Amino acid sequence: MIYIKSKKITENDIRREIENVKSKLYENKSKNRESINESLDYEIIEPENIIEINDTVDIDDLLKLFDEEFIKEVYKKILLRQPDKEGFSHLLNLLRTGKLSKRDIIFKIRYSKEGREKGVKIKGLFPKGFISVFSFIPIINTFVKWIKSFIFLNKLHNRLNYLENFLISRYLNLNHRAKILENDFLNLNHRVKNSEQNFLNLNQEIFRLKEEFQFFKFKLSDFLEELEIKEYLEEKVKLKVDKEKDFYFSFEDIFRGEEEKITNRLAFYLKLLKLSEKPVLDIGCGRCEFLKLLKKNKINGLGIDTNKSFINYCKKLGLNVIYEDAVKFLKNTKETFSNITMFHIFEHLTMEEQLALLRSAYSKLETGGKIIIETPNPIYWNSFASFYTDPTHIKPIPATTLAFYLEQIGFKDITIFYLHPDRKKIYKGDKLLRYYQDFAIIGKK
Numbered sequence: 220m221i222y223i224k225s226k227k228i229t230e231n232d233i234r235r236e237i238e239n240v241k242s243k244l245y246e247n248k249s250k251n252r253e254s255i256n257e258s259l260d261y262e263i264i265e266p267e268n269i270i271e272i273n274d275t276v277d278i279d280d281l282l283k284l285f286d287e288e289f290i291k292e293v294y295k296k297i298l299l300r301q302p303d304k305e306g307f308s309h310l311l312n313l314l315r316t317g318k319l320s321k322r323d324i325i326f327k328i329r330y331s332k333e334g335r336e337k338g339v340k341i342k343g344l345f346p347k348g349f350i351s352v353f354s355f356i357p358i359i360n361t362f363v364k365w366i367k368s369f370i371f372l373n374k375l376h377n378r379l380n381y382l383e384n385f386l387i388s389r390y391l392n393l394n395h396r397a398k399i400l401e402n403d404f405l406n407l408n409h410r411v412k413n414s415e416q417n418f419l420n421l422n423q424e425i426f427r428l429k430e431e432f433q434f435f436k437f438k439l440s441d442f443l444e445e446l447e448i449k450e451y452l453e454e455k456v457k458l459k460v461d462k463e464k465d466f467y468f469s470f471e472d473i474f475r476g477e478e479e480k481i482t483n484r485l486a487f488y489l490k491l492l493k494l495s496e497k498p499v500l501d502i503g504c505g506r507c508e509f510l511k512l513l514k515k516n517k518i519n520g521l522g523i524d525t526n527k528s529f530i531n532y533c534k535k536l537g538l539n540v541i542y543e544d545a546v547k548f549l550k551n552t553k554e555t556f557s558n559i560t561m562f563h564i565f566e567h568l569t570m571e572e573q574l575a576l577l578r579s580a581y582s583k584l585e586t587g588g589k590i591i592i593e594t595p596n597p598i599y600w601n602s603f604a605s606f607y608t609d610p611t612h613i614k615p616i617p618a619t620t621l622a623f624y625l626e627q628i629g630f631k632d633i634t635i636f637y638l639h640p641d642r643k644k645i646y647k648g649d650k651l652l653r654y655y656q657d658f659a660i661i662g663k664k
Contacts, residue, residue, distance in 0.1 A: 278343040282321055287311060289321060297328050297339050475505075475563075482508045484639065485562065489516060491661060493589050495557035500583075502545045502576070503564035507533040514538065521556075523548055546572075549579035556583055560591045563657075565621070566612045573616075577628050584664040590630065592621065593659040596637060598652045618658045630662030 276296045284292050290310050294302040310328075313319040319327065328334050329341055475481065485508055492499065496519075501509050504522030506529060513520035522540040524530055533540040541548065559580045565573055580590055595602055597615035606615055618635045625633050637655035645654060 275340045275342055278322075278325060278341050281325060286314070290314070290324070293325060293328050297325070297334055297337065297341070299337055299339070478506055478508055481506075482512060485509045485512055487638070488560065488591055488659070489518075491589070491591065492518070492558050493587055493663075495585065495588070497555055497557035497585050497588070499558045499560065500556040502559060502561045502580075503567075504533060504540060505529050505562075507536060507538050507540065509560060509562060510538045510540070511536065546575050546579050549576075549583050552583065554583070555585045556588060557585060558589045558591060559584060562593045563595070565592055565594045566606070566615055569613060574624060574628075577624055581628050581630065581664060586664060588664050590625070590662050590664075591659060592661075593638070593657055594621070596652070596655050596658045598650075599641075599656050600653045601641070601656075618660060621660050625660065625662040630664060632661075632663045634661045635659070636661070 281289065281292060281296065287307075290307055291302055293310075294300060294307070310319075310324055314321065314324060325341065325344065329339070329344065488509070489512060498519040498521045499513055501507075501513075501520060501522045504510055504524050505526075507522055510520045510522045510533065520539065522533060522538060523543060523545055524533075524540065525542070525544055527542055530540050530542040561576075568576065577590070584590065595606055595615050597606075597617050602615060606612055618637075622633050622635065636659045637652060637657075638659060639656040640654050641656060642654055645651065
């Protein structure tokens with residue numbers, strides 16, 4: 220039996236003793252710093268963080284928490300702020316080393332000077348934490364620790380059982396995961412072996428392809444053998460010229476292409492037209508492929524050409540056409556147009572005629588109206604092999620030159636479309652523009 224001689228302790232004595240203990244604890248903080256696991260970042264010390272303020276805190280809510288989370292929550296609930304780094308590290312060290320229990324820390328924070336100023340009520344503090352008062356009083360704190368050890372011995376036993384079961388479950392879980400990883404490793408090893416076999420097969424295939432390549436290389440070298448050029452080369456020609464038709468009409472049938480093919484090409488422009496009640500003027504309407512498209516799509520169209528054979532042909536089809544020079548017509552007419560189109564006309568004109576035609580067209584377009592011009596692409600590699608097949612061609616015009624003409628006259632939103640490629644694929648690094656036979660340029664008034 221242990222007898223403890225004591226005297227009556229008042230509340231003021233307790234508070235004074237707590238302040239003395241507090242000052243001694245902070246004097247020794249530098250000695251204990253080496254054992255602290257400093258895991259608190261400066262990021263948690265943010266004055267702008269909003270802390271939910273409650274007048275009453277349940278001690279059981281705090282005792283459910285552990286380690287760093289417990290210290291942070293004690294600061295938030297009792298001191299109503301984020302923990303400072305030094306205070307956090309100090310209390311965390313005391314908790315981890317077992318020098319103070321969670322109840323001791325709650326009591327210490329609540330009855331610190333700052334805690335008394337905040338005045339937060341802690342439900343269940345004295346029934347569960349009253350004994351912590353004596354932990355801060357010199358001399359008797361050792362006896363208090365012994366008494367607490369006896370009182371909480373049963374709880375400690377339960378906690379140890381819980382910890383043992385928890386560790387066993389963790390061990391079983393880790394063992395299960397280890398088996399899964401082992402199976403994954405075996406599967407991966409199997410896949411690696413399959414990959415090695417695939418690599419060997421691929422290597423054999425590469426070897427076979429090399430042999431084939433050598434074979435075709437020899438064949439190609441035979442094919443590329445130099446041939447002797449003969450003194451002359453004979454070629455039979457039969458173009459099926461229709462002598463009953465006008466000279467240029469017959470020429471168009473052979474070298475321009477079939478009407479159905481040209482009609483299909485010109486359908487591209489229907490989606491580019493400005494929609495308006497004003498008619499579309501097709502300058503150099505020729506065989507009227509575009510006028511037929513306009514009529515089919517219920518768009519008002521007017522054609523103009525200087526070839527009587529074309530005009531007579533179009534009138535027989537019931538199309539609205541005029542036999543007259545385009546510049547003269549545009550100067551004399553009072554009508555304005557929604558769109559003015561010229562398909563393969565520009566290459567037949569001199570520079571002066573081109574500029575005069577563009578200026579006249581601009582003056583007769585309604586605001587927002589479009590000019591659409593299609594002409595051979597001079598960058599096309601086969602352009603000069605076929606351009607002068609038509610004896611009425613004067614010279615090709617590059618897209619950038621024609622764009623300059625349009626912009627200088629006043630057209631805006633100029634767009635170039637490269638059309639009718641002569642192949643579907645080319646080699647990387649080759650220039651695409653070389654394989655488009657025609658280009659179209661569009662400008663807006």
